[in-house]
Amino acid sequence: MSDNPIEEEHVVSINWEINKAQLEMMQQKISQPPRLLSESAGRSSCCIFRVPQSFINVHGRSYEPQIVSIGPYHRGKDNVKMIEEHKWRFLGNLLKRTEEKGLNLEDYLKAIQPYEMKARECYSEVIVFDRDEFVEMLVLDGCFIIELFRKIGGVIPIEKDDPLITMSWIYPFFLRDLIRLENQIPFFILQFLFDLTNIQQHEEYQYSSTPSLSKLALTFFNYTLQRPNEVLEKYVNLESKHLLDFLRSSYILALDDENPKHRRNNASTHVIQCISKLRRAGIKLRPSKEETFLAIRFNNNGFIEMPTITIDDFMSSFLINCVAYEQCHVDCSKHMTTYATFLDCLVNTQKDVEYLCDCNIFENYFGTDFEIATFINNLGKDVMFDIDECYLLELFIKVNGYYKSSWHVHWASFKYTYFSSPWSFISALAALVLLVLSILQTLYTILGYVHPPP
Structure with missing residues (x-):
């Protein structure tokens, strides 16, 4: 063995034979761009994501379609084949109307082709479809959604035996x-x-005077959301990234200008306690009437005022997907994430849910109080949340300040302990009477000793 370590290293390197096949394979991997999370995923133009596995582990199939596939991610799966057949029927019905005005299927495909690359960049995963297949998917899925909105919105007549409309289980x-x-x-x-496709058709359709796409989309979802028409009218020209972002944006934009602006706080800011602990400090909840459930306020009288929210299968799915979208998109506000975190703070157990239901904050069409508590606690799992940048920062600061105020806590705790129910009040009153009688008896005994009777 050589005393020179450099010579020894040189000998070892000469004796080690490089596997050329492995080297070529490594070079190929280096030159290939990422596919499952493409480079476009880091751009603001990317807005349609494969949900991270950590979220799927918590919420299961909440991100996957159950009966209808839109876009490339779940196209061709067995559970969506039934509606896939009806997409072609919808497209055929649309073509029957537009062909009379000189607009055929080839025109649709040619019109979408220039937008192919822009559409591909909207997906976080590299789309393996070739140009023709990708453009076909965009036209088929897009026309299906538009026709569905037009049917539900009463713009075009519904076929008498259309199963997608007449079978009530499909619409939800x-x-x-x-x-x-x-x-x-x-x-x-x-x-x-x-x-x-919004061209003048037969007189009975009146396409030239139909509502906007935004209006039809709001009408479609409003059968379950039940928002007032005057609220919907504000967003008839709303545009966004996709339908999820569209519906999400309509709630965010409904926050009025008086809502406190978030600001950085030099002191450390903390999330609030659960509602059971807040109640012991004299903080209560009461419902308010707002255009959006995101509008939450805290007044100086110790009340958190928040709009009633109906928790059902749709709203739970909406919140789950909104949080995932905000976590994935690089240029997106975190309003829904903040709201989910706020609910997670308020709710620890099913008793907290029971109180929120009693206060008319929650309308429960989801399940048991325990199931809602589990859903809310899972909603904030594995979520990045910056409290100093959230829209509820001022509320967190005010609630924590009120909670830490000593006289509020002591007085509220006294009331909660002794006056929260009739039986506790009776027990406290009995104890007080007994204490007064004991004091009087002691006084009479002392007076009898100091001033004995003659």
Whole structure:
């Protein structure tokens, strides 16, 4: 063995034979761009994501379509084949109307082709479809959604025996599937196809005076959301990234200008306690009437005022997918994430849910109080949340300040302990009477000793 370590290293390197096949394979991997999370995923133009596995582990199939596939991620799966056949029927019905005005299927495909690359960049995963297949998917899925909105919105007549409309079990699945993050096509594709097909047809259709795409979309979802018409009218021209972002944006934009602006706080800011602990400090909840459930306030009288929210299958799916979208998109506000974190703070157990239901904050169409508590606690798992940048920062600061105020805590704790129920009040009153009688007896005894009777 050589005393020179450099010579020894040189000998070892000469004796080690490089596997050329392995080297070539490594070079190929280096030159290949990422496919499952493409480079476009880091751009603001990317808005349709494969949901991270950590979220799927918590929420299961909440991100996958149940009966209708929109976009490339779940195309061709067995559970969506039934509606896939009806997409072609919807497209055929649309073509029957537009062909009379000189607009045929070839025109649709040619019109979408220039937007192919822009649409591909909206997906976080590399789309393996070739140009023709990808453009076909955009036209088929886009026209299906538009026709569905037009039928539900009363713009075009519904066929008497159309099973997608007459079978009541299908519509709730459409509502949920169309707002799943992995089940989207870009909104600009929908808008382009809508404008392309929104031409004057037969007099009974009156296409030239139909509502906007945004109005039809709001009407479609409002059968379950039940928002007032005057609220919907504010967003008839709303545009966004896709349908999930569209519906999400309509709630965020409804926050009025008086809502406190978030600001950085020099001191450390903490999330609030659960509602059971807040109640012991004299903080209570009461419902308020607002255009959006995101509008939450805290007044100086110790009340958190928040709008009633109906928790059902649709709203739970909507919140889950909104949080995932905000976590994935690089240029997106975190309003829904903040709201989910706020609910997670308030709710620790099913007793907290019971109190929120009693206060008319929650309308429960989801399940038991325990199931709602589990859902809310899972909603904030594995979520990145910056409290100093959230829209509820001022509320967190005020609630924590009130909670830490000593006289509030002591007085509220006294009331909660002794006056929260009739039996506790009776027990406290009995104890007080007994204490007064004991004091009087002691006084009489002392007076009898100091001033004995003659």
